[in-house]
Each structure stands twice: as structure tokens, then as C-alpha cells.
Amino acid sequence: MSAPFVLSETVNLAAAVVIGMFFGFFLERGGMGNPHKLTGVFYRTDFAVPKMMFSAILVAATGLCLLTDLKVLDMSRVWIIPTFLWPQLVGGALFGLGYLVSGYCPGTAAAGLASGRLDALVTMIGIGIGTLLFSALYPALAGFYNTSDMGTATLPELLQVNHWVLLAVVYIFAGIMFYFMERHERRGQATIVKTVLQAVPPSFDA
Amino acid sequence: MKKNSFWSPYLAGAGLGFTLLASFIIAGQGLGASRAFTVVAGKALNAVAPAYTATLSYLSKYLAGSLFSDWTFLEVTGLLIGALIGVLISRGFKVRFDRGSAMSVGMRVMTAFGGGIILGFASRLARGCTSGVALTGGSQFALSGWVFVIAMFASGFLFAALFRRLWS
Numbered sequence: 330m331s332a333p334f335v336l337s338e339t340v341n342l343a344a345a346v347v348i349g350m351f352f353g354f355f356l357e358r359g360g361m362g363n364p365h366k367l368t369g370v371f372y373r374t375d376f377a378v379p380k381m382m383f384s385a386i387l388v389a390a391t392g393l394c395l396l397t398d399l400k401v402l403d404m405s406r407v408w409i410i411p412t413f414l415w416p417q418l419v420g421g422a423l424f425g426l427g428y429l430v431s432g433y434c435p436g437t438a439a440a441g442l443a444s445g446r447l448d449a450l451v452t453m454i455g456i457g458i459g460t461l462l463f464s465a466l467y468p469a470l471a472g473f474y475n476t477s478d479m480g481t482a483t484l485p486e487l488l489q490v491n492h493w494v495l496l497a498v499v500y501i502f503a504g505i506m507f508y509f510m511e512r513h514e515r516r517g518q519a520t521i522v523k524t525v526l527q528a529v530p531p532s533f534d535a
Numbered sequence: 536m537k538k539n540s541f542w543s544p545y546l547a548g549a550g551l552g553f554t555l556l557a558s559f560i561i562a563g564q565g566l567g568a569s570r571a572f573t574v575v576a577g578k579a580l581n582a583v584a585p586a587y588t589a590t591l592s593y594l595s596k597y598l599a600g601s602l603f604s605d606w607t608f609l610e611v612t613g614l615l616i617g618a619l620i621g622v623l624i625s626r627g628f629k630v631r632f633d634r635g636s637a638m639s640v641g642m643r644v645m646t647a648f649g650g651g652i653i654l655g656f657a658s659r660l661a662r663g664c665t666s667g668v669a670l671t672g673g674s675q676f677a678l679s680g681w682v683f684v685i686a687m688f689a690s691g692f693l694f695a696a697l698f699r700r701l702w703s
Contacts, residue, residue: 444627445629
């Protein structure tokens with residue numbers, strides 16, 4: 330029998346809670362409940378978000394490639410995120426604005442609330458209202474929402490390459506990105522240390 | 536909370552990646568978050584104004600079934616518990632109203648609320664958020680995931696240059 334397992338509804342729903350607990354635990358431990366850390370990437374002061382996001386994508390993608398090739402996991406029974414190119418491009422851009430302004434995204438707002446942040450609760454209420462706004466405007470948006478339907482388009486199919494080739498490209502890209510982020514953060518810290526040292530009197534050395 | 540009380544983002548990211556992988560194997564689907572907000576808000580609206588809610592065709596798929604039979608709602612409930620465990624073991628729990636150093640409390644209410652509305656609207660337009668589209672789609676090499684990630688970061692950088700004093 331190959332995964333995903335055929336579970337009873339009750340077991341599957343209990344699994345959702347447990348999976349969610351790990352999800353929330355790692356988000357919080359990575360600092361993803363903190364809006365200063367979450368927005369740091371956009372001001373190039375803290376790159377925790379892309380570091381964590383790309384680490385997670387690489388681990389999960391490697392696992393998917395391996396388990397699919399070993400026939401342990403049947404990808405045809407896994408829900409693949411469908412592509413609607415234009416709505417997702419515009420939606421993603423709008424999402425970036427909402428993330429910058431609020432300092433959260435839906436999952437991280439929940440992590441923020443769990444760490445005691447009441448501003449995250451305000452954002453969560455806003456998200457709920459935003460989804461209702463979309464529902465109310467749906468008749469006018471339906472045309473755009475359903476354009477450029479590409480189904481379950483995946484990059485290996487579109488580019489006609491093996492998934493391992495693509496995975497290698499993502500590893501190289503992420504590696505280069507991590508290198509420059511580490512270098513940039515070290516430089517930023519060096520500047521802070523220098524400023525602090527200049528601010529304290531010379532007797533500090535003695 | 537001191538910055539260094541968090542884990543390395545690579546370590547926390549690897550943990551998140553294994554969680555996502557486990558979700559594919561066990562449940563046949565990745566992680567999600569925004570759906571839970573739509574389900575809760577939709578059910579709340581339905582309780583207050585059922586006649587109006589019935590006219591919103593888009594919401595019907597979120598209103599079917601009970602709250603406790605919705606996979607993503609239960610997963611986000613778990614997320615709250617897991618994050619609380621994380622913050623308690625690191626002794627980082629503190630009730631506060633977090634904001635940028637240049638933000639007044641009133642301004643923070645507006646950014647948190649207004650930004651939230653944009654996030655909610657955008658997640659529905661994009662058919663998911665950072666969890667459902669970016670992480671899940673990204674790890675599946677789905678085009679949707681990578682389009683979303685690129686659009687989100689490009690837009691965030693652009694608007695951060697325009698609103699320089701918001702968080703920095």
C-alpha cells in the first residue's frame with residue numbers, strides 16, 4: 330500500500346490537529362510570530378522568512394521527489410495546488426502589500442496571537458472580513474478569478490525536465506541566496522557594534 | 536523577547552518541511568491557513584445574516600459541513616496550540632500590542648486591521664496564502680506556488696521602499 334494512507338474521517342481530522350501543532354511549534358520557534366522578524370526581509374534587516382521558507386520547501390520537495398521515485402507516495406492522490414496564472418500573480422502581489430502593512434500572514438498571525446500579540450488578533454479579524462469582502466464582490470470578480478486556468482501545472486512538466494534537475498536548481502539558487510543573506514546580516518551587525526562602540530566613552534576599553 | 540531565543544531559521548524551516556511532508560503522506564494534502572479564516576468568518580456571517588449569506592455563491596463551499604469536520608480549521612487550531620507550546624517553553628509569552636517603533640497605537644490598529652483585510656482578500660483571489668500556495672505549491676513544484684512567492688516578495692520589497700518608516 331502506498332501513501333497517502335486511506336484514513337477514516339475521524340483519524341484524518343485528529344491528524345490535522347497534530348500536524349497543525351507541529352506547524353505552529355516550528356513557526357513560533359523560527360520567530361514567525363514576531364511581526365518585526367516577519368517584515369525584516371523587506372527592509373533587509375532580518376532574512377529569517379526566506380531562510381525558513383526555502384529550507385522548508387527544500388526539505389519537503391526532496392522528500393516528495395524521493396518518495397515518488399521509490400513509489401512510496403502516489404502523487405496522483407495528493408492534492409496539487411492548481412494554477413490560475415493572472416489571479417495568482419495579482420493575488421500574490423496584493424498579499425505582499427497586506428503582509429508588509431499588517432506584519433503578518435494568516436498562519437503567522439495565529440502564531441503571533443498564541444505568543445500574546447493582540448495586534449495579531451486584529452489582523453486575524455481583518456483577514457476574516459477580507460475573505461467576506463471577496464465573497465461579496467465575487468460576482469464582479471468571477472471572470473478574472475477563473476482566467477488563465479492551467480490546471481495542476483508543475484514546473485517539471487512545463488519545462489520538460491526531471492524533478493531532480495529542478496530540485497538541484499532550487500538547491501543552488503537557495504544556497505547562493507542564503508550566502509548573500511548571511512553576509513548581509515553579518516555586515517549589518519558589524520555596523521551596529523561599531524555604532525555602539527562609538528557611542529560609549531573611551532573608558533569602556535579600560 | 537531577545538532575538539537569539541529563537542531557533543536558527545534553517546532548523547525551524549527543516550522542521551516545518553518535515554511537517555509539510557508528513558501532511559502529504561498522512562492526509563494527502565499540504566498545509567493551509569487562510570481557508571480556516573474564510574470558514575469561521577463565513578459561519579459567523581451566516582449566524583448573523585443568513586438571508587444575505589445565502590446570496591453569496593462563493594461562500595457555499597466553505598459553509599458545507601460543521602466547523603469541527605473542516606480539516607484546515609482543525610489544523611489551524613493545532614497551530615495555535617503548537618505555537619503556544621513553543622512560546623511557553625521558551626518563556627516568551629507576553630500579552631502585548633506589538634508595533635513598529637514609529638507607529639502610534641491608533642496607527643497600529645489601522646495597519647493590523649487594514650493589512651488583514653488585504654491579506655484575506657488576496658488569499659481568496661490567489662486561492663490560498665503563504666501556507667497553502669507558497670509552501671505547499673512551492674514544494675510540489677507547482678507553477679502556482681512559485682508565481683505566488685515571486686509576486687509576494689517583489690511587491691513587499693516595492694512597498695517597503697515606499698513605506699520606509701512602517702517597520703524599520
